[in-house]
Amino acid sequence: MxxxxxxxxxxxxxxxxxxxxxxxxxxxxxxxxxxxxxxxxxxxxxxxxxxxxxxxxxxxxxxxxSISKVCTLALALEDWGAQTVQQKIGADATGMPFNSVMALELHGGKPLSPLVNAGAIASASLIKAENTEDRWNRILGMQRKLGSPQIKLSSPLNESEQSTNFHNRAIAWLLYSSGYLYCDPMEACDVYTRQCSTLxxxxxxxxxxxxxxxxxxxxxxxxxxxxxxxxxxxxxxxxxxxxxxxxxxxxxxxxxxxxxxxxxxxxxxxxxxxxxxxxxxxxxxxxxxxxxxxxxxxxxxxxxxxxxxx
Known part of the structure; x- marks a missing residue:
């Protein structure tokens, strides 16, 4: 006790x-x-x-x-199950920095982990959604269910993130070119950036x-x-x-x-x-x-x- x-x-x-x-x-x-x-x-x-x-x-x-990556992974698992998430994203450490492009190149474009940037962008793209806003609202909904209904997007933070996310945009296109992204690359990057911008x-x-x-x-x-x-x-x-x-x-x-x-x-x-x-x-x-x-x-x-x- x-x-x-x-x-x-x-x-x-x-x-x-x-x-x-x-x-x-x-x-x-x-x-x-x-x-x-x-x-x-x-x-x-x-x-x-x-x-x-x-x-x-x-x-x-x-x-x-980046703690948001846990929430989006949770939603992807709920949507698709563990086997599909492991197959499409992976479940191994990359051994490289969280925003590494080299890690993608060394593994045929597969992100390996949903908790690095590439894997988290892929996770966002995997969420079942009818459009960009549906994808975003489902991810925000999971953050709120796990934490509290008071969790919300910060517009100033999101603007700051969106204006500096060029590296992640490149990662999204690399994932898409390798077949490991499951929606439009810029939609995935936009939603991923939003999920990181909640308070x-x-x-x-x-x-x-x-x-x-x-x-x-x-x-x-x-x-x-x-x-x-x-x-x-x-x-x-x-x-x-x-x-x-x-x-x-x-x-x-x-x-x-x-x-x-x-x-x-x-x-x-x-x-x-x-x-x-x-x-x-x-x-x-x-x-x-x-x-x-x-x-x-x-x-x-x-x-x-x-x-x-x-």
């Missing part, structure tokens, strides 16, 4: 110790993100029973960025993790969002590629499925128990929140949650 008083103490202590840890810098290749105050910091846990424990700037809404709180991010921890039931809304057969696939992908080039290091030191975003968010899932989320804008060289990693790791390690422990 999870002791809530202990959990409160651990969250508070982890936030106090690492919420203002030094190091890192805001993502500057997206103008919107470069201007976010770098001293912001928050930590939250949502349990499988719906308990919410948090500390810091928990009401601040930050950019979901959410740290508690909403932890709720997403808790929904994955329960096998697909949002513990706050009580709605079944995902098939229980699909959540293990999502957690496996998060383990292999969730923190990009340091995913192996994260598995080695923390032992939980995780996902980061260059907006400063970090998410980890303790299956059957809780979602742990943190936010702080300064990133390391790979693109992962410096403080977020430390805060989440502190909670997991202090409580002894590691999938690889007997």
């Amino acid at each position: 999870l002791d809530l008083s202990t959990l409160h103490s651990v969250v508070e202590q982890s936030y106090r110790e690492f919420g203002q840890a030094p190091g890192g810098a805001n993502a500057d290749y997206i103008p919107f993100l470069a201007n976010i105050p770098s001293d912001l910091s928050a930590l939250a846990v949502v349990t499988a029973n719906g308990d919410v424990i948090s500390a810091g700037d928990i009401h601040y809404r930050f950019a979901i960025e 959410l709180t740290t508690v909403e991010l932890a709720t997403m993790g808790a929904t994955l921890a329960t096998g697909g039931i949002n513990p706050l809304s009580k709605e079944r969002v995902l098939s229980p057969d699909n959540t293990p696939r999502i957690l496996a992908d998060m383990t292999m590629e969730g923190l990009y080039d340091t995913s192996g290091d994260w598995a080695y030191t923390v032992g939980l499925p995780g996902k980061s975003g260059v907006g400063g968010g970090i998410l980890a899932v303790v299956p059957g128990v809780m979602g742990i989320a943190a936010f702080s804008p300064p990133l390391d060289d790979i693109g992962n929140s410096v403080r977020g990693q430390k805060m989440v790791a502190s909670v997991a390690n202090t409580l002894g949650y590691n999938l690889y422990k007997s």
